[in-house]
Amino acid sequence: MPTPPPFPFRTPNPLEPPAEYAELLRDAPVTRVTIPTGDPVWLVTRYEDVRRVLSDTRFSREAITAPGAPRLLPIAEGSKSVFVTDPPEHTRLRRLVSRAFSPARIRQLSTEVVALADELTAAMAAAGPPADVMAGLAQPLPITVICRMLGVPFADVPRFRAWTDVMLSWARDSRTEVVAAREALSRYLSGLIEAKRKEPADDLLTVLVAAADDGDRLDDEELLAFGYTLLGAGYHATTAGLAHALLTLLRHPQQLARLRNEPEALPGTVEELLRRSQAGAGLGALRIAREDVTIGGVRIAAGDAVLPLINAANRDPEVFTDPDALRPDRAPNPHLSFGHGIHHCLGAQLGRIELQAGIGALLRTLPGIRLAVDESQLEWSSGLAFSRPASLPVVWQRG
Template identity: 45%
Template sequence: MTEATTDGQPLPYPFGDGRQIDLEQRYAELRDTPGLVKVQLPYGRDCWLATRYEDARTVLGDPRFSRAAAVGPDVPRPNPEQPGDGGILMLDPPEHTRIRGVASRAFTARRVEEMRERTRALVERLVDEMVGHGAPADLVAHVALPLPVLVICEMLGVPFADRDDFQRWSSAFLSTTLLPPETVVEYGGALRDYMSELVEQRRAEPADDLISAMLRASDEQGRITRDELVTLAIGILVAGHETTATQLPNFVYVLDRERDQWDLLRERPDLVPRAVEELVRWVPLGVSSAFPRYAKEDVEVGGVLVRAGEPVLAAIGSANRDERVFPDADRVDVLRESNPHIGFGHGPHHCLGAQLARMELQEGLRALVTRLPDLRVAVADDELDWKSGMFVRGFRELPVTW
């Protein structure tokens, strides 16, 4: 079964511009219809869209679907740029397994947990500086943006003296900053050159940092090239930064709307880890589904036959609102116990930095709830400064008071 508009054409997609925190209503309507839906993105060919939880997991996890096949001008996408070098995001096993294995051996839950105390101190310092600025203050600029870059600098072993340059260059890769195209090219090249130099320094003089650990894992598992390692390090920077920098303000905004949930966290900070999982589930981070998978053979998904060579997108935000899996799915419930959300993806491309993002979000939210228990958004909804033309939904600025 397919879903189409009244004239028989695929549905225009995405369903909104992301200038709201609520998931677009069209997804709920489509989840009530079994099967996949044909959609047309602004660029590339039409494709299937999976809106239900089980269908999305199939598309993300079934080896009969390929990421590596998503190349060329016909790839469905929201912007005109054709897919370029996406690092391991564009690879299938066994190449994907080889490169990811190096990172997973080095980027362990233990290493992330060892960063928790340092991250907590960083958050405390950033909150102190925001309080020192006085209310109202921009939560994005004071806390959400600097936190993940400072943490990843610590993990990668970027010398303190280089961190201002590193943070400026990294903005080229981050959708939280709008830059002219020529500046993006300049900063992106500078960051890649810097990372390449840092890799060579750590190869010559290993240290207790993530790059050194990835180099050791590379030697143990089978060497990856310097370019692959540099791309991997940049990918960790971008993926980890985006989630924290965008979602922490989103979480505060949602909890300000759902004040009973904020009050519950204020009374019980031990619920913060569970709250982070619930908010990752509830907040639809992506404005548009992205990273299509191509069927390598005929595959049935949700009762629809996807032909070999056809692309499919998984609507993660919609899947995380599937009532078949999440009772009362549209309600934010920080007490929710069973929460198998796919907010960090699923399958081989499950977010490598998920544990780091979780830890940063937990420490960020815990500090705000305990240090600023009366924190509130300082502007009305019609004054909010939403990102536009971006892959993720969130705020350019979020003024808060306390």
């Protein structure tokens, strides 16, 4: 039997899905592929099938943390993150950590995010064109928000960035480096947790350290796992998402002009940008079947690894008319970019706020923004869970 083709698929255009997605949606919605570890997995692409895998408890997230289990990211091994647990443990963890994302706290963060985005873009404008949007906004905005949430100094950002870049690599030979980076981050976060216990502050980590429900608390390992998750999903995903969103809008000048004139259209536009985005590829959604299950007419055996491919599902023509087009007025827009079911992203609302604040600030502050180089000259990261250009140089009309 031939070896299944390698996954992730390659694409000449980082902003658009590989050609294989449309082919699989049409001809082979459930098919075998080989991930970088050499493990075979079932790739599921159609919207309804992906939703089912994401919500069906017969597909386990926790099973990927076991030694030797198929996984795309080495960081998943042994993790106790809410991101990779099953009920009832997942139910317990989510109940405790959800306090960090209460409506009141999100409203407070929203005000801070908008102010920070305006501050960062104002600094870019003051320095004058050209400017690097990655260094000026896409990286500092989400990581500053995360640092404020955790109560850590911004001066430590370079260390966070270096550790998490390694931890979110899927390179087959990176396990040693991943373990070293995770241990370094664990030492740092452990010291931070202990400091919060001794001197509570008005930050998310203090809330989590103190969070209790009928005497139940998060232990240190669970707090560490949440810190990893927050840095990965809250920083890297948003940084990549901002880059993809801006580049997509720059390819659609009519939509860009509309947003300048109709800022109220920004929330709907962000939802459509999220649907089309290739920033994350849904690679973190891997599951393992607990029992034999049939998906899309294909029998998946107990113990088989299954990857519900969110980016393909978001282009399913059975659900999204003209799926490759950018249609900011698309309604409804039931994309799966933040997942589905019990593992739906806790920080989804914060992610939306950051994208709206970042794009809105760029359009208000940098009139006529455009790339300073040809798009083909951008250098993209490879082997990371969230693809992004190393730099994103832009120019604009000076007032």
